[in-house]
Amino acid sequence: MKGAFARLLHFFLKRPSVDRTCADDIGSLHSEWMALANKGLYHKAIEQCLANTKGTAVENNFAVVSFLGYAYHQMQEYETALTHLTVAVNQQPDSYYANYFLASTHSALGNKTNALRYFTHAWGLDADQKQSLQRAISLAVECKDSVEAANFISKLKKWVDGNNSSEIYWQTLLLQLGRFDDLSRSLSSSSLSETSRPQLRRISAVSAWVPGHKGIYNELGNPENIRIVYPSTGGADPKETVTCSNTPYIAELPEVTIVGGSSLIFDASDGVLSDTLADPQYGQFVSLKNDEQVIAQHPDALLIKYEEVRNTIPEGIMLSGLFSNHYGHWFAEFLPRLFYFTQHPRFSDIPIIVDEGMPSSHYEFLHAIAQNSLHVLSKGERLKVERLLVAPTITFCPVELFPGHAVPAEHQGSWTESALRFIRRRVLDYYGDSPQGEREKVFLSRKNSSWRCLENEAEIIGVLQPLGFKVVFLEDYSFEEQVRIFQSAEFIVAPNGSSLNSLIFASFDVKMLVLSQEEQFNWGGWFGPMMGLGYRPQLLTGSCLGHAGNKHDDYTIEPKRVLHAVADLERLR
Numbered sequence: 049m050k051g052a053f054a055r056l057l058h059f060f061l062k063r064p065s066v067d068r069t070c071a072d073d074i075g076s077l078h079s080e081w082m083a084l085a086n087k088g089l090y091h092k093a094i095e096q097c098l099a100n101t102k103g104t105a106v107e108n109n110f111a112v113v114s115f116l117g118y119a120y121h122q123m124q125e126y127e128t129a130l131t132h133l134t135v136a137v138n139q140q141p142d143s144y145y146a147n148y149f150l151a152s153t154h155s156a157l158g159n160k161t162n163a164l165r166y167f168t169h170a171w172g173l174d175a176d177q178k179q180s181l182q183r184a185i186s187l188a189v190e191c192k193d194s195v196e197a198a199n200f201i202s203k204l205k206k207w208v209d210g211n212n213s214s215e216i217y218w219q220t221l222l223l224q225l226g227r228f229d230d231l232s233r234s235l236s237s238s239s240l241s242e243t244s245r246p247q248l249r250r251i252s253a254v255s256a257w258v259p260g261h262k263g264i265y266n267e268l269g270n271p272e273n274i275r276i277v278y279p280s281t282g283g284a285d286p287k288e289t290v291t292c293s294n295t296p297y298i299a300e301l302p303e304v305t306i307v308g309g310s311s312l313i314f315d316a317s318d319g320v321l322s323d324t325l326a327d328p329q330y331g332q333f334v335s336l337k338n339d340e341q342v343i344a345q346h347p348d349a350l351l352i353k354y355e356e357v358r359n360t361i362p363e364g365i366m367l368s369g370l371f372s373n374h375y376g377h378w379f380a381e382f383l384p385r386l387f388y389f390t391q392h393p394r395f396s397d398i399p400i401i402v403d404e405g406m407p408s409s410h411y412e413f414l415h416a417i418a419q420n421s422l423h424v425l426s427k428g429e430r431l432k433v434e435r436l437l438v439a440p441t442i443t444f445c446p447v448e449l450f451p452g453h454a455v456p457a458e459h460q461g462s463w464t465e466s467a468l469r470f471i472r473r474r475v476l477d478y479y480g481d482s483p484q485g486e487r488e489k490v491f492l493s494r495k496n497s498s499w500r501c502l503e504n505e506a507e508i509i510g511v512l513q514p515l516g517f518k519v520v521f522l523e524d525y526s527f528e529e530q531v532r533i534f535q536s537a538e539f540i541v542a543p544n545g546s547s548l549n550s551l552i553f554a555s556f557d558v559k560m561l562v563l564s565q566e567e568q569f570n571w572g573g574w575f576g577p578m579m580g581l582g583y584r585p586q587l588l589t590g591s592c593l594g595h596a597g598n599k600h601d602d603y604t605i606e607p608k609r610v611l612h613a614v615a616d617l618e619r620l621r
Contacts, residue, residue, distance in 0.1 A: 253326035275576035311369035333453035376546030412527035462573025482535035492542035
């Protein structure tokens with residue numbers, strides 16, 4: 049969307065504006081604003097835009113108010129965005145993107161019927177831009193009794209009737225309305241061949257599916273308590289609570305199909321297995337927008353792309369799934385399942401199914417824990433497994449949640465101490481003790497990350513290097529080298545990120561200072577288990593540069609505060 053809006057602004061500047069004041073200057077400057085915005089530096093882009101246009105009638109310049117509305121929207125400052133985008137749409141009612149972002153802003157503010165009206169209008173301006181159509185469908189379901197919904201549904205039906213290739217959007221609406229019988233009839237009468245039309249699949253938890261399908265389901269004991277700790281910041285008392293893990297189990301599923309890059313499991317009829325989606329309390333809030341197999345979703349069912357199965361294997365252990373190529377997900381959602389899988393009597397004889405395209409360090413990490421053969425699944429490849437072994441994530445662990453969800457932070461993913469001890473023991477047993485040598489002070493850089501960056505990292509490094517801290521880019525090292533870095537560390541300072549998970553390979557007496565935004569989000573599920581293992585990480589928070597509620601926004605921390613925190617930890621020798 050960022051790139052599309054950049055193209056839009058170029059288009060705006062070629063059109064007559066209500067006020068051509070400084071139009072030439074705007075034409076030469078707006079690309080600089082967008083360059084900052086495309087890096088996620090919306091706050092800087094806004095500052096530069098306002099500085100560049102100070103003293104001019106910016107409210108009469110469509111390019112300026114459109115950009116400010118877009119940037120404030122991305123900053124989640126929706127009231128301010130609404131003001132600018134309303135002006136923009138009043139100036140140019142036929143602007144697709146101005147209408148789209150105005151609709152998005154109304155939606156974020158909870159103005160659903162207004163959002164639906166502007167999404168419908170945007171779709172009418174450019175039917176090739178499907179974002180507005182998809183958003184309108186979802187809103188029509190949420191406010192299905194409104195005049196705006198009736199107007200949209202009427203337009204959609206008329207459009208689909210005259211365009212058979214667009215019937216999927218009508219089917220999406222039927223799914224989201226829960227009209228499964230109507231959807232089944234629509235799919236049956238589809239102009240597409242039976243082997244290429246989408247499939248309606250009902251969601252089921254593994255435990256509910258197994259009894260009727262000759263599977264095997266073995267529980268491995270009771271759920272474990274998980275300590276959740278939110279450290280003290282700004283003089284406030286630390287907060288602590290306790291949650292529970294999922295019930296541990298191993299299941300053997302006969303005659304099922306999985307797909308590279310997806311965490312869903314498909315049976316031979318019309319079922320789809322997912323403990324996360326089937327979670328009775330929070331499954332309704334899970335978004336599958338990043339799963340390319342999913343066309344549309346409903347709390348009880350999915351509309352799925354159909355493709356033929358081209359390969360079959362007799363058995364396998366499922367360790368593939370959505371975002372397995374990201375270290376944070378690989379560590380949190382996938383590898384802990386080996387704590388359960390290794391309890392299967394034939395574990396070492398069964399190949400582990402993994403996704404293709406993960407960083408080499410992911411495969412090295414897995415090999416350090418288990419030396420099973422691997423079956424590598426390419427992205428989008430459908431694989432039939434005659435007997436698939438599955439195990440749950442340690443806790444409810446969604447990849448993505450819908451905006452406005454009601455899932456508390458402590459229920460958005462964490463670990464048990466048992467799972468962390470298992471991973472630590474397996475890896476350290478495999479690699480052995482760290483070579484003897486002087487222990488080091490390290491700073492783990494996030495300079496190469498594209499989000500949640502410590503913006504003044506260079507300043508922080510500048511005050512830490514004289515104290516003997518070495519700057520480390522973990523992504524430049526093999527997994528064994530990463531383990532050795534943690535093993536030999538005396539003191540670690542690091543911006544918050546998934547690399548901190550590797551703390552479990554360090555000595556228990558290591559000093560750890562975590563740098564972060566003010567809001568701790570679900571980091572309580574990291575601090576609690578780490579403290580339970582015997583580590584004592586400390587937290588230092590700074591100022592968010594975007595919206596405090598966005599966990600991926602950048603932030604800054606005053607260097608002198610970092611120095612004071614390091615000095616305090618040094619005194620704990």
